[in-house]
Amino acid sequence: xxxxxxxxxxxxxxxxxxxxxxxxxxxxxxxxxxxxxxxxxxxxxxxxxxxxxxxxxxxxxxxxxxxxxxxxxxxxxxxxxxxxxxxxxxxxxxxxxxxxxxxxxxxxxxxxxxxxxxxxxxxxxxxxxxxxxxxxxxxxxxxxxxxxxxxxxxxxxxxxxxxxxxxxxxxxxxxxxxxxxxxxxxxxxxxxxxxxxxxxxxxxxxxxxxxxxxxxxxxxxxxxxxxxxxxxxxxxxxxxxxxxxxxxxxxxxxxxxxxxxxxxxxxxxxxxxxxxxxxxxxxxxxxxxxxxxxxxxxxxxxxxxxxxxxxxxxxx
Numbered sequence: 001x002x003x004x005x006x007x008x009x010x011x012x013x014x015x016x017x018x019x020x021x022x023x024x025x026x027x028x029x030x031x032x033x034x035x036x037x038x039x040x041x042x043x044x045x046x047x048x049x050x051x052x053x054x055x056x057x058x059x060x061x062x063x064x065x066x067x068x069x070x071x072x073x074x075x076x077x078x079x080x081x082x083x084x085x086x087x088x089x090x091x092x093x094x095x096x097x098x099x100x101x102x103x104x105x106x107x108x109x110x111x112x113x114x115x116x117x118x119x120x121x122x123x124x125x126x127x128x129x130x131x132x133x134x135x136x137x138x139x140x141x142x143x144x145x146x147x148x149x150x151x152x153x154x155x156x157x158x159x160x161x162x163x164x165x166x167x168x169x170x171x172x173x174x175x176x177x178x179x180x181x182x183x184x185x186x187x188x189x190x191x192x193x194x195x196x197x198x199x200x201x202x203x204x205x206x207x208x209x210x211x212x213x214x215x216x217x218x219x220x221x222x223x224x225x226x227x228x229x230x231x232x233x234x235x236x237x238x239x240x241x242x243x244x245x246x247x248x249x250x251x252x253x254x255x256x257x258x259x260x261x262x263x264x265x266x267x268x269x270x271x272x273x274x275x276x277x278x279x280x281x282x283x284x285x286x287x288x289x290x291x292x293x294x295x296x297x298x299x300x301x302x303x304x305x306x307x308x309x310x311x312x313x314x315x316x
Contacts (some may be wrong), residue, residue, distance in 0.1 A: 017041065018051035046138065046151050057267070110151070112136035116263050116286070118242060123148075126160035127167060132241050133262035150192070153262055156184035156239055159199075173225030174205040183212075184238050188255045189276075191221040195238035203227040244286040253300045256280040257313060260296065264289045266307070271314045275302055 021038045042048050113119050113131045121129045121137075125146055129137065135153025144164070148157075150171035159167045159178040167178040169185055172192040176185065181199025185192055194203060195217040202211045203218055205225040210218050217233035220226055237247040246263070248256050254276035257268045263286055270276060278300045284292030297304050297313065305312040 014047055014051040015054065018048065018055040021052060022055045046149060050152065110136060110138050112151075113153070115261070115265050116289075118244075125162065125165070125167075128158040130156045130242050135262065150185055150187050152187060154184065154186040154241065154259075156182070156197075156242065158182045172220065172222045174203055174220050174227055177202045177204070181214075184235075186238070186259075189258050190223075190254075191219060193217060193219045193238075194227075195233045195235050197235040197239060246284040246286075246292070248280050248282050248284070248296070250279045250281050252276060253278040253280050253296075253302065253313075256296055256300075260284060260289065260293055264293070266309050266311060268293075268311050268313055271312055275300070275313070275315060278302075 021041070025038075042052060111121055111129075111131065113133055113135050115134045117131075117133050119131045121131060123129055123139070123146075124141060127146070129148075131137065132154035135155060136151040137155055138149040138151055140147040140149070142165075146162070146165050146167045148167075148169045150169060155169075157167070157169065157178070159181055161178075161180040169176045169178075171185060171187050174192065176183070176194055179200040179202065181201055182197040183194060183199075183201050184197070185194045194201065194212065196212045196214050198214050200211060200213055202209060203220075205220055205227045208226045210227045210230055212218060212230050215232060215235055216230040217238070218227045218230055220228065234247075234249075237249070240247045241259075246259050248259075251259075254270060257270060261268045280296055280300050282292075282295055282299060284296065293304070293311075301316045302313050303316045305314070
C-alpha cells in the first residue's frame with residue numbers, strides 16, 4: 001500500500017506536507033521509499049525543515065495540553081482534565097519517531113546552538129561568526145562566493161575581506177553582501193533586521209536594494225523581501241545578546257517572545273494572535289531570564305502560565 005505521504009502532492013502547502021510527513025513517521029512502519037521521499041523533500045529547502053520542526057513541536061506540545069490549560073485559565077480553578085492514555089502514548093511514540101528521523105538526516109555544514117547557548121564560531125575563511133541561542137547557519141562556500149544562510153535565530157559576523165570571494169548572508173528572501181564589515185542579522189517571526197557596526201553592507205531583496213553603513217539598519221518582511229531604507233540604529237544594542245543582554249526598543253511582543261525563547265526552556269506559546277503586535281521595550285538579562293520574562297509580560301499587559309513543557313502567554 002502506498003504511504004499517505006507518497007500520495008500527497010509535495011509541491012503544495014509546506015505545513016500540510018510537513019504534517020503528513022510527521023503522520024507517516026508516527027505509523028512506525030515507514031519503508032525505504034517513504035524515508036527517501038521525505039528526506040529529499042526536507043533537503044530541497046530549509047523552509048521544508050522549518051515546517052517539519054513546527055509540526056513536530058506542535059505535536060509535542062499537544063492540543064490536549066493547550067485546551068486543558070485554557071480551560072483552567074478561564075475557570076481559574078485547578079486542572080482536572082487528563083490526556084487519554086492512548087493519546088499520550090501516541091504522542092510519545094510520534095515525538096520519538098520524529099526525533100530519531102531528524103537525527104539521521106545529514107546536517108553537513110549546519111552550525112547550530114541550543115536554547116540559552118551563545119557561541120563564537122571561526123569559519124573556514126577566517127570570518128568570525130557569533131550565534132545566538134536556538135540559532136543555526138548553513139555554509140555554502142564555493143570558489144567565487146562565500147554564502148551563508150541564516151536558517152533560524154540570530155547571528156553576527158566579523159568578515160575577513162576577500163575581493164575574489166564576496167561574503168553573502170541569505171535569510172527570509174533577501175541577501176546581504178559584505179563590503180568589509182561587522183554586522184548582525186536577526187531573523188524575526190515575520191522577516192529580518194540587519195544592523196551594521198563597522199564597514200558597509202549591501203542588502204538585495206525582490207527588485208530593491210539598500211546600502212548600509214556603520215550605525216545603520218534595515219528591516220524586511222518575508223512576504224515582500226523588500227529591504228526598507230536605511231535608518232540610524234544602535235549597533236551596540238543590536239549586538240548586546242553576545243554579552244547576555246536582550247535589548248528591546250518598541251519591538252512587537254511576538255518578536256520579543258521569540259528572542260527570549262532562544263534563551264530559555266520550555267518554549268513560549270502566544271495563545272492570542274491579536275496580542276502579537278503589542279509594543280515592548282526593556283532589557284532582559286540572561287542571568288535573570290524568568291524575571292525578565294515577567295517584566296516583559298507586565299509591560300505588554302499579558303499573563304503567563306508556566307507548564308512543564310510550555311509557557312502559555314495570553315491576554316491580561
